[in-house]
Amino acid sequence: MWRYIVRRLLSLIPVLIGISLFVFLLMHITPGDPAQLMLGEGAPAHQLEALRESMGLNKPWYVQYLSWLKNAAKLDFGNSLRSKKPVSMEILDRLPATAELALAAVTIAVMIGVPVGILSASRPNSTFDNVAMVGALTGVGMPVFWQGIMLILLFSVTFQLLPSSGRLGGLQYLVLPAVTLGTAATASIARLTRSAMLDVLQQDYVRTARAKGLRRRKVIYRHALRNALIPVVTMIGLQFGGLMSGAVLTETIFAWPGIGRMLVEAINNKDFPLVQGTIMTFALTYALVNLFVDVLYAFLDPRLRATYE
Amino acid sequence: MFRKSWLVVLLVLAVTFAGVGMAAAQTLTVAQGADPVTLDPHGQNDQPSARVRVQIFETLVNHGPNLEVIPGLAKSWEQIDDVTWKFELRDNVKFHNGDGFTAADVKYSFERIKELPSPAAFLIDSVKEVVVVAPYTVHIVLHEPFAPILAHLAHPSNAIVNRRSVEEAGDGFGSLVAVGTGPFVFEEWVSGSHVRLSRNENYWGEPAKVETLIIRGIPENTVRAIELETGGVDIAYNIDPTDEFRLTGVPGLRLDKSQTLSTSYIGFNVQKEPFNDVRVRQAINYALDVEAVVDYIYTGQAAPAGGPLAPLVWGAIDVEGYQFDPEKAKALLAEAGYPNGFSTTIWTNDNPLRMQIAEMFQADLAEIGVDVEVLIVPWATYLEDTAAGKHDMFILGWVTVTADPDYGLYALFHSTQFGNPGNRSFYSNERVDELLDLGRVEADPDKRAAIYAEAQELIVAEAPWAFLIATMEVNGMRDNVEGFMAHPAGHHKLSTVYKK
Numbered sequence: 001m002w003r004y005i006v007r008r009l010l011s012l013i014p015v016l017i018g019i020s021l022f023v024f025l026l027m028h029i030t031p032g033d034p035a036q037l038m039l040g041e042g043a044p045a046h047q048l049e050a051l052r053e054s055m056g057l058n059k060p061w062y063v064q065y066l067s068w069l070k071n072a073a074k075l076d077f078g079n080s081l082r083s084k085k086p087v088s089m090e091i092l093d094r095l096p097a098t099a100e101l102a103l104a105a106v107t108i109a110v111m112i113g114v115p116v117g118i119l120s121a122s123r124p125n126s127t128f129d130n131v132a133m134v135g136a137l138t139g140v141g142m143p144v145f146w147q148g149i150m151l152i153l154l155f156s157v158t159f160q161l162l163p164s165s166g167r168l169g170g171l172q173y174l175v176l177p178a179v180t181l182g183t184a185a186t187a188s189i190a191r192l193t194r195s196a197m198l199d200v201l202q203q204d205y206v207r208t209a210r211a212k213g214l215r216r217r218k219v220i221y222r223h224a225l226r227n228a229l230i231p232v233v234t235m236i237g238l239q240f241g242g243l244m245s246g247a248v249l250t251e252t253i254f255a256w257p258g259i260g261r262m263l264v265e266a267i268n269n270k271d272f273p274l275v276q277g278t279i280m281t282f283a284l285t286y287a288l289v290n291l292f293v294d295v296l297y298a299f300l301d302p303r304l305r306a307t308y309e
Numbered sequence: 310m311f312r313k314s315w316l317v318v319l320l321v322l323a324v325t326f327a328g329v330g331m332a333a334a335q336t337l338t339v340a341q342g343a344d345p346v347t348l349d350p351h352g353q354n355d356q357p358s359a360r361v362r363v364q365i366f367e368t369l370v371n372h373g374p375n376l377e378v379i380p381g382l383a384k385s386w387e388q389i390d391d392v393t394w395k396f397e398l399r400d401n402v403k404f405h406n407g408d409g410f411t412a413a414d415v416k417y418s419f420e421r422i423k424e425l426p427s428p429a430a431f432l433i434d435s436v437k438e439v440v441v442v443a444p445y446t447v448h449i450v451l452h453e454p455f456a457p458i459l460a461h462l463a464h465p466s467n468a469i470v471n472r473r474s475v476e477e478a479g480d481g482f483g484s485l486v487a488v489g490t491g492p493f494v495f496e497e498w499v500s501g502s503h504v505r506l507s508r509n510e511n512y513w514g515e516p517a518k519v520e521t522l523i524i525r526g527i528p529e530n531t532v533r534a535i536e537l538e539t540g541g542v543d544i545a546y547n548i549d550p551t552d553e554f555r556l557t558g559v560p561g562l563r564l565d566k567s568q569t570l571s572t573s574y575i576g577f578n579v580q581k582e583p584f585n586d587v588r589v590r591q592a593i594n595y596a597l598d599v600e601a602v603v604d605y606i607y608t609g610q611a612a613p614a615g616g617p618l619a620p621l622v623w624g625a626i627d628v629e630g631y632q633f634d635p636e637k638a639k640a641l642l643a644e645a646g647y648p649n650g651f652s653t654t655i656w657t658n659d660n661p662l663r664m665q666i667a668e669m670f671q672a673d674l675a676e677i678g679v680d681v682e683v684l685i686v687p688w689a690t691y692l693e694d695t696a697a698g699k700h701d702m703f704i705l706g707w708v709t710v711t712a713d714p715d716y717g718l719y720a721l722f723h724s725t726q727f728g729n730p731g732n733r734s735f736y737s738n739e740r741v742d743e744l745l746d747l748g749r750v751e752a753d754p755d756k757r758a759a760i761y762a763e764a765q766e767l768i769v770a771e772a773p774w775a776f777l778i779a780t781m782e783v784n785g786m787r788d789n790v791e792g793f794m795a796h797p798a799g800h801h802k803l804s805t806v807y808k809k
Contacts, residue, residue: 008406032692037692039428044431045730047431050426082353084352086480087481097502164532166536255502258501
């Protein structure tokens with residue numbers, strides 16, 4: 001198992017280098033000059049030139065990339081072009097808020113999505129099933145922007161129960177953004193759990209278990225659920241990665257001090273080092289979560305353990 | 310038993326006194342539309358950062374309530390000769406780290422602005438050197454006479470910093486450390502959330518009214534308005550027209566509408582056909598229903614602008630400008646040889662208000678036979694391509710931050726400023742050039758005003774722009790907030806603000 005993990009971690013290195021090169025090229029191909037963006041309209045030419053020089057933008061792109069890569073190997077990701085703060089500091093300042101939000105959203109999604117999926121599958125086409133699945137479809141389709149504002153109007157303005165924005169300490173600030181971010185994930189997890197469960201419930205061993213005279217409840221929770229959860233765990237892993245990087249809209253609506261909002265601002269301002277560092281962080285998180293999920297399989301499904309040796 | 314009741318009495322007293330103490334220690338929470346980028350006054354020159362910095366840092370001179378230049382860290386000044394200005398500094402000012410403020414700090418700060426270079430270094434392009442004459446006296450020596458120098462020194466980007474703190478903080482200056490002389494002391498910056506400042510108890514002037522000042526960034530306009538409505542913040546800057554409409558009359562809060570130094574305009578590429586013909590440019594000015602833009606897009610958060618300068622800018626003249634008159638527009642087009650109009654494009658970036666303006670004008674111009682295609686261009690490309698003259702017409706805004714007409718006209722209309730520096734309409738007129746050069750060196754205010762009046766009249770007549778609007782700013786506050794005075798450049802100082 002350990003060998004497997006180490007091998008997977010090592011294989012991350014070429015992936016990360018590839019991603020960094022891709023991001024770097026993309027940032028350089030798209031039009032727009034960071035110096036121009038910093039100075040805005042009305043920048044004298046001599047000053048634009050001086051700023052480009054001081055930001056190292058006058059060198060050819062491959063020289064810029066190689067020097068970035070060399071420093072990155074030493075875990076020095078440079079400084080943000082705009083704030084001049086070290087990129088690692090910018091990221092560490094923002095990462096906890098996003099991780100907290102994504103974790104809360106995933107927790108909500110699992111706590112609600114999995115039980116709803118199981119209940120729906122155990123009574124297919126019942127009223128509960130129909131209502132739950134229409135609800136799930138709505139959940140997936142609802143625009144985050146609209147949903148966020150509606151929740152704010154309801155819980156902050158009308159009932160005055162929860163703060164409408166910010167992360168100023170206390171769990172009350174987390175509730176609305178986490179629900180907003182978690183809705184779509186809840187819905188897709190519920191739908192996937194339902195279909196995976198339905199699939200498993202038709203397997204022979206389930207019929208055998210029922211034939212043995214085991215109670216329905218026991219069959220579902222002891223025998224079927226473990227197998228049905230394998231695709232769901234994959235989904236949860238993917239969702240978590242997606243929520244980390246995809247929280248931009250939620251973070252913007254709720255003024256949540258996360259990394260997604262920072263990335264969008266950095267892209268708009270062509271703050272190369274900051275974009276590069278943030279995307280590396282996302283890629284790494286995504287890869288690590290996936291690795292974690294793969295390892296988790298081994299515990300869920302003994303058949304898979306052999307493949308990890 | 311006796312002991313217990315004493316304990317209760319003590320507890321009650323303690324709670325009461327704690328309550329009194331808390332009432333005195335006021336916290337003011339202010340929300341703006343974005344997070345600051347850096348608190349280093351010589352770093353990125355953006356409004357959200359400036360709004361925090363002006364609480365912490367100070368400049369040699371300031372703009373007073375009517376945009377007149379008033380003393381700041383300098384208590385007096387005089388012009389010794391054409392290029393030398395002498396400043397007498399206050400001798401009772403301390404930086405937040407305890408160091409005394411002296412002439413050496415002034416010299417260090419201006420040298421730092423030029424060396425970095427600060428993105429706002431162009432503001433002191435005219436400064437050749439700063440000479441320390443005595444501990445509290447400096448001479449600022451210019452390359453050549455530059456009349457608006459005082460207005461430029463009042464810009465928040467020319468704030469005075471403390472050498473020791475800058476050097477000790479290294480990369481952390483502006484994020485972990487921000488040491489100035491102002492009425493508020495930097496406490497902490499929680500990235501993406503808020504900046505917390507506390508009252509400077511050793512301030513040389515009138516101390517700040519509140520103990521703690523929290524400045525939050527809330528990007529969503531509606532959510533910022535809701536935070537004000539629900540009491541989450543005491544002041545919310547830049548209330549959007551739609552939210553203004555919704556918040557008007559809501560109990561517990563009030564809206565403060567003030568004039569700014571900003572204008573919005575449509576620039577013509579005057580070197581391209583058909584905009585090289587002044588009659589075409591005038592025709593378009595007549596064809597645009599600017600009142601409708603003010604009413605429907607800005608819902609009153611703007612006023613039609615007759616000329617190139619916002620009315621608050623020093624020396625701005627009251628021009629009637631072009632009134633909406635489609636018939637006159639048609640006649641002018643016919644005279645210019647376009648009786649059936651022509652096809653062209655108007656560029657805008659993805660700013661929602663500008664996109665709406667472009668669409669309304671598309672309809673207006675269709676009335677006189679001009680077929681306009683609206684092109685929405687990403688901001689970076691927009692700046693680059695309009696600087697390169699690839700456009701026909703474009704929509705942009707300009708903030709005359711120094712409140713001086715030189716800043717509001719030179720970069721935009723002088724023929725040496727084509728492209729990036731600001732003259733994106735590639736307008737060139739010898740007399741205008743001459744006037745704008747004269748305005749820079751003329752020391753006598755009356756003569757200077759006359760120079761700029763003539764320049765404005767010429768520019769309006771020649772119409773390198775379609776003059777649109779001067780924008781207003783609406784700031785909302787809870788009705789217990791007192792002492793707020795909006796600064797027309799948007800960086801409001803908050804030391805006078807308190808809660809009743």
